[in-house]
Amino acid sequence: MRTVWVMGDQLNRSIGALAEADPSDTRVLLVESKSMLTGRRYHRQRLHLVLSAMRRFAGDLEDAGFDVDYRQSRNFAAGLDAHRTSRKPSEVVATEPNSRTVRALLARLGVTLVRSDQFLCHPHEFREWADDARGLKLENFYRWQRRRLGLLMDDNQPAGGRWNFDHDNREPPPADGGDWSNPVSSELTADDRALVDELPATAIGNGPIGIWATSRRGALARLRHFVDRVLPGFGPHEDAMLEGNWHLAHSLLSPYLNLGLLLPGEVCEAVEAAYRNRDVPINSAEGMIRQVAGWREYVWGIYWHWPELERANALDHRRKLPPFFTGDARTEMRCLQTALDGLDERAYVHHIQRLMVLSNFANLYGIRPAAVKTWMRERYIDGADWVMEPNVMGMALWADGGRMATKPYVSGGAYIRKMSDYCKGCRFEPAKRTGDTACPFSSLYWDFLARHRDQLADNHRLARQYSTLGKLKDLDQTRARAHSVVRQVRAGKL
Numbered sequence: 001m002r003t004v005w006v007m008g009d010q011l012n013r014s015i016g017a018l019a020e021a022d023p024s025d026t027r028v029l030l031v032e033s034k035s036m037l038t039g040r041r042y043h044r045q046r047l048h049l050v051l052s053a054m055r056r057f058a059g060d061l062e063d064a065g066f067d068v069d070y071r072q073s074r075n076f077a078a079g080l081d082a083h084r085t086s087r088k089p090s091e092v093v094a095t096e097p098n099s100r101t102v103r104a105l106l107a108r109l110g111v112t113l114v115r116s117d118q119f120l121c122h123p124h125e126f127r128e129w130a131d132d133a134r135g136l137k138l139e140n141f142y143r144w145q146r147r148r149l150g151l152l153m154d155d156n157q158p159a160g161g162r163w164n165f166d167h168d169n170r171e172p173p174p175a176d177g178g179d180w181s182n183p184v185s186s187e188l189t190a191d192d193r194a195l196v197d198e199l200p201a202t203a204i205g206n207g208p209i210g211i212w213a214t215s216r217r218g219a220l221a222r223l224r225h226f227v228d229r230v231l232p233g234f235g236p237h238e239d240a241m242l243e244g245n246w247h248l249a250h251s252l253l254s255p256y257l258n259l260g261l262l263l264p265g266e267v268c269e270a271v272e273a274a275y276r277n278r279d280v281p282i283n284s285a286e287g288m289i290r291q292v293a294g295w296r297e298y299v300w301g302i303y304w305h306w307p308e309l310e311r312a313n314a315l316d317h318r319r320k321l322p323p324f325f326t327g328d329a330r331t332e333m334r335c336l337q338t339a340l341d342g343l344d345e346r347a348y349v350h351h352i353q354r355l356m357v358l359s360n361f362a363n364l365y366g367i368r369p370a371a372v373k374t375w376m377r378e379r380y381i382d383g384a385d386w387v388m389e390p391n392v393m394g395m396a397l398w399a400d401g402g403r404m405a406t407k408p409y410v411s412g413g414a415y416i417r418k419m420s421d422y423c424k425g426c427r428f429e430p431a432k433r434t435g436d437t438a439c440p441f442s443s444l445y446w447d448f449l450a451r452h453r454d455q456l457a458d459n460h461r462l463a464r465q466y467s468t469l470g471k472l473k474d475l476d477q478t479r480a481r482a483h484s485v486v487r488q489v490r491a492g493k494l
């Protein structure tokens with residue numbers, strides 16, 4: 001009898017080594033590694049999601065007739081060793097793991113790797129595309145994906161006559177707060193509650209409250225809910241942030257996609273079917289498919305293509321995490337505190353909060369990129385190295401020196417005021433950059449441009465900003481205010 005070893009982020013019967021497996025000649029191994037669970041801190045809801053999903057998946061496989069060896073071990077190697085000793089498998093195979101570290105470990109442990117089809121684009125296919133492409137632009141990758149996968153295509157032309165409806169999707173928050181239905185939530189079972197008691201003492205954040213499904217069945221229900229109720233409004237307000245509505249029209253599907261509880265192909269198919277059969281607007285359908293078949297697959301490819309992103313720090317940022325990031329203080333900056341509270345409560349904030357609030361601040365303040373990535377990895381419900389390296393180091397912090405984003409995603413308070421309602425309730429004024437009531441983002445923004453002048457002034461996409469910087473009569477006062485912000489933040493007083 002051979003063994004298929006299934007990793008905790010590959011929980012799907014129809015991918016890789018499990019796709020063709022038959023209970024008559026295949027046993028399944030799952031290992032909960034103590035060193036993985038306690039080697040880093042994680043949010044309670046993240047730990048609960050992963051462990052609960054693994055255990056439920058093991059139960060589903062048993063129901064399908066498999067003999068499942070579910071082990072709690074010191075580490076992966078010890079788990080495999082114990083399995084080999086007790087079950088004596090003829091061979092141990094696994095689907096190619098989703099991280100470089102685990103892939104290398106399994107190779108060292110003598111596990112045979114089977115090609116993964118958990119993503120729509122295998123890293124080898126990405127490399128072939130990259131070798132032929134002139135520059136690794138997301139837009140070109142996305143069109144290539146749409147064409148070769150036949151997604152939202154009409155006779156070789158993009159449905160709706162355009163590849164990109166992003167332009168329609170940059171609206172500020174709706175005045176009525178949006179009418180998207182709340183996410184589905186489910187009751188915690190006795191097993192869920194018992195599992196919470198098992199979580200390591202190092203865990204952070206609030207315990208589970210039923211927002212996150214932990215089984216394939218639950219994930220499919222979330223997908224149905226999104227497609228039926230939320231998708232028609234997905235798009236226009238993708239970049240908006242509202243204090244009273246944490247989810248807006250976001251899908252909340254990333255944790256399931258990243259654990260294998262949902263597959264990207266089935267999400268895209270459901271979205272396309274809703275467009276074809278149910279009058280879902282093209283900008284909503286295209287917007288979602290761009291995210292899943294475009295962005296998500298692109299960062300997956302980049303993770304394998306540019307492993308050096310892991311340690312990148314092109315802007316040479318060296319500051320430590322400020323005390324309000326680590327829970328040792330609170331901040332009066334309303335946009336930031338709302339995001340930090342959201343992470344505590346549900347291990348989730350949406351894309352624009354990640355990019356234009358948390359990462360924007362980290363960049364303006366100058367935090368070491370690797371520390372930001374680790375901090376986010378500890379707190380996000382959907383965290384994984386493959387998705388965080390490109391998003392955090394590349395897109396958000398520009399630590400790659402511009403390989404992914406042509407200019408750093410930084411802004412002062414004006415952007416946050418336009419795209420959110422946070423500033424109304426904040427003691428700072430986004431339009432001011434000097435003085436005690438100046439928005440810290442605004443003061444830090446001009447200081448950021450000034451201190452990185454040598455590196456960024458020639459970037460044509462920043463020409464307007466550098467031209468304005470050159471004309472600022474109060475630059476010295478602005479920079480003095482920025483330095484005072486840094487001192488106060490460091491001391492936990494702002």
Ligand SMILES: Cc1cc2nc3c(=O)[nH]c(=O)nc-3n(C[C@H](O)[C@H](O)[C@H](O)COP(=O)(O)OP(=O)(O)OC[C@H]3O[C@@H](n4cnc5c(N)ncnc54)[C@H](O)[C@@H]3O)c2cc1C
Pocket residue numbers: 249250251252253254255257258288291292295296297299349350351352354355359376380382383384387388391392395396
């Ligand atoms: C600094 C930073 C950190 C991030 N960290 C993570 C992370 O740890 N895990 C993670 O899955 N995503 C991460 N993202 C990408 C994106 O923010 C999340 O995928 C998204 O917010 C998840 O929420 P949602 O499912 O409601 O997404 P929606 O807004 O509904 O988008 C739909 C789906 O598209 C996919 N998607 C969209 N953009 C991206 C992207 N840039 N990269 C990968 N997938 C994308 C996701 O699977 C998502 O579920 C990060 C982005 C930034 C800027």
Ligand code: SF4
Pocket residue numbers: 332333334335336412413414416417422423426427428429430439440441442
């Ligand atoms: S004024 Fe500045 S700090 Fe306050 S919420 Fe707006 S952007 Fe954030």
